[in-house]
Amino acid sequence: MLKNIHGYFDFEWQFVTPPSRPPPQAKGFQTIERHVDETLQNESAITLNDRIKADIVVMCQERGLPAEGDKRTLIENLMEWQNSMPVPGPSTPKLYSLDPPAAVKKISTNTVSLNTLLMEANFQGEIKYEELQVGRKLGSGGFKDCYAGVYHGENVAIGELRVQNFTEQDVEDIKHEINVLKQLRHENIVRFVGVCTNIQHLCIVTELCDNGDLYDYMRKARKPSFAQMIMYMHDIAIACSYLHTRRPSIIHRDMKSMNILISSDHRAKINDFGLARIRARANASMHTQCGTPNWQAPEFWTSNPRYTEKVDVYACGLIFWEILSWAELGFPYHKLTEHQLYEAVRDREVRPPLEKLRKYPLSLLQLIQDMWKKDPKRRPSMSYVVDRLAEYLQ
The missing domain is CATH 1.10.510.10 (Transferase(Phosphotransferase) domain 1)
Known part of the structure; x- marks a missing residue:
């Protein structure tokens, strides 16, 4: 039912519910007047303030302290813990719509006609296929195959389109995706590099994200x-x-x-x-x-x-x-x-x-x-x- 991009493009995937993990062990406590926390003994309010709040939250959680409140309050709690809170003792084990989809109109097209349709969109950033170094296959599905590659010394993702039995909507979606991608410039959006409209190799080229999806x-x-x-x-x-x-x-x-x-x-x-x-x-x-x-x-x-x-x-x-x-x-x-x-x-x-x-x-x-x-x-x-x-x- 779901489609997985596998880094870049859709393919059918069968999900398996991940196995449950055993519950963590609980910490036992013995109370004394004062103790030394090895992690905190070299810390002060000043050095803790140099850390980001997320790290302070985790330090509080590890000591059973409240993790809510502003950063200053959390640091004060940690300092109080260092001076007077109980010391941890040895660990003790704690036991769809259901209707069939409407028929989709197919268009009889080949790479040349699809190439013409896309070129009508007047795309900027035309890439010659000869300038692409195509490497390992990253994934495939639908009408796209994705490869790792290199373009002018830059690692890129090359999405090559398989054009047999395209629908009219498929063509429109491709044109639309390229038009959206090329106008976006943000470090947290996959960067559009260009499009290759070679008659035999129609490709969308974007930056490569090595760790996949x-x-x-x-x-x-x-x-x-x-x-x-x-x-x-x-x-x-x-x-x-x-x-x-x-x-x-x-x-x-x-x-x-x-x-x-x-x-x-x-x-x-x-x-x-x-x-x-x-x-x-x-x-x-x-x-x-x-x-x-x-x-x-x-x-x-x-x-x-x-x-x-x-x-x-x-x-x-x-x-x-x-x-x-x-x-x-x-x-x-x-x-x-x-x-x-x-x-x-x-x-x-x-x-x-x-x-x-x-x-x-x-x-x-x-x-x-x-x-x-x-x-x-x-x-x-x-x-x-x-x-x-x-x-x-x-």
């Missing part, structure tokens, strides 16, 4: 620090805010962990703008169904959907939940069929479980819950989300 990365990489998870979330939020605050604004409409790429320097970047739409006026609503149901906002699920950029806010809330759980809880609603998902999420307002994430600051979990509220008007803007996440990076 976030969905796969969470399943193969060790869980990062809380600070790093906040950085991923902040990257996603600031890129989404950039899209929404452009004039005219852009709604991605298919935000999900498969469409977030992770670069070699561990920056998160939004990818895949095939479904993105430009919102001409700030008070205008969109009306097209699209995207992957598990990350879709409830307002999509009507015969005549009306929605704003708040659909991206909803999806980002789910992505943030995935990041905090780091794939240990699967992906959103992974046990539900499409029909069950619609009924549970839209009609009963079911949301992903938060019980196992209670170790994180309550204010952060509340922000995520606000982002996935059913009423779009009650969801915060992505600019607000950026500001709240930035507090943990100061």
Whole structure:
């Protein structure tokens, strides 16, 4: 049912619920008047203030201290702990829509005719195929094959289009994606390099993100620090805010962990703008169904959907939940069929479980819950989300 980008492009994927991990052991405590905390003994209020808030939060959590409040309060709690709190003793073990899709009109086309259609869009950044060094295959699916490659000394991703049996909508989507990509310039959005309209090799060339997509990365990489998870979330939020605050604004409409790429320097970047739409006026609503149901906002699920950029806010809330759980809880609603998902999420307002994430600051979990509220008007803007996440990076 779901489509996985595998770094760049869609292919069919069968998900398996990740095995549960054994519960952590609880710490025993013995009380004495004073102790030395090896981590804190060389710290002062000044040196702690030089750290970002996310690190301070983790230090408080490790000592069983409150993780809520401003940075100054958290530092004061740590200093008090160093001077008077109990010392840890030895550890003691603690025991869909169900209707069939409408027939899609196919067009009989070949590379030459498709090439002509795309060239009519008057694209800038034409790349000669001979200038591309094509390397290993990264993934494939639908009508795209993606390869790692090199262009003028730069590592790039080369998405070569397979054009047999294209639909008219496929052609329009390709033209649209290129037109959106080429106008975006942000460090947290996958950078468009150019398009190759060689008669035999029609390619979209973008920057290469070595760690692939976030969905796969969470399943193969060790869980990062809380600070790093906040950085991923902040990257996603600031890129989404950039899209929404452009004039005219852009709604991605298919935000999900498969469409977030992770670069070699561990920056998160939004990818895949095939479904993105430009919102001409700030008070205008969109009306097209699209995207992957598990990350879709409830307002999509009507015969005549009306929605704003708040659909991206909803999806980002789910992505943030995935990041905090780091794939240990699967992906959103992974046990539900499409029909069950619609009924549970839209009609009963079911949301992903938060019980196992209670170790994180309550204010952060509340922000995520606000982002996935059913009423779009009650969801915060992505600019607000950026500001709240930035507090943990100061």
